[in-house]
Amino acid sequence: MDLEHGSKKPSAPAAATTPTCSKLLQLRDRLVTLQPVLLRAAAALATVVAAAVMALNTQSYTVVVAIVGTRPLMQTFTAKFRDTPAFVYFVIANAIAGAYNLLVLLMKRLILRRRTASLVVHMLDMVIMALLATGAATAASMAELGKNGNLHARWNPMCDKFGSFCSRGGIAIVSSFIGVALMLALNLLSAASNAHRPSVVGQ
Template sequence: MALENGTKSDLVLDSKYAQIKTKLVKQLPLALRWLALMATTTAAIGMGLNKQSKTSVVAIVGTQPISQTFTAKFQQTPAFVYFVAANAMASFYNIMLVLLRPFFKGRENALCVHILDLVIMVIVATGAAATSSMAELGKDGNVHARWNPICDKFSAFCLHGGMALISSFAGTLDLFVLNIHSLVSLHRSVQGQQPVDPSV
């Protein structure tokens, strides 16, 4: 009798565990999309508002110092402009998918969403990669080309840019995991194992 009760309670626990696991797996795409949305939005805003001015003495005429104000802002570097545009586009795309989620059901829509997710992931990844190369140049300069580093002079600009870059790479990682989940769901759907769940 005790063994039967133990078996029944084990079955109930297994059933509850399976239900919780199914719910978590169903909510994973939406959670990943929200994370990607927050990361790319943070990256776009962080870099878009990134600006620092510094006044330096450039010459001394007699005893009178002549100062000039230098400003570092993201618009001065095409890679940073592309970075802001790429992350803003990804943010807009993800918010639209979250809002229009009920309309994206079925295998055909899931395939379209998966392809668009791949495109957006590539755009965000290339924006982050281009910005990384410029960030390294700003931090270390280039001895061979005789380009001096600027991060020793514009430390706040470089710090905010670095934080935006980290956020963008986090968004890329979220989109990558989302694409893997979408691919697995589509594969299972084609194999007839389960109904397709578009990653929205």
């Protein structure tokens, strides 16, 4: 009867909590939307830093090789990333990954409008992650060889003479592995979002 005469009032707590819940849901949606952007931006930064540090990595080492009379004969040895094919591949892989992620960030709005474009980006993300992982792994194997050498093959370590070169190379490799981890997280997040997204005919 109260409902028929309009005498029953809606409960105050329900009316008060509805706007709050709506704001919380909007905040959650914004955070979920920002997650891929933040992950991709961080991956782009990590890979660009790795490529730049390794590409600019060089060090010279001067040693006395002979003494002619009273005059020492000096020879300078220079370590560069170009001397090792694994480091060259490392720089190329990280440069490609950084440029790709920056391009995707610039085209984010266009990609989000179409499901097909989103799936293509997801597949390219997996390719880039594999490229980064192989580049970081090959560079890490060469770095270990340069640091410890190989007694069985009689290859002497070089980091005792080129300490700065090895330190900067280690920083680049760590940054690249961070990029690999971020790309893995981005792939997992993208796979989860594509799995829960309803398919629309004509997209």
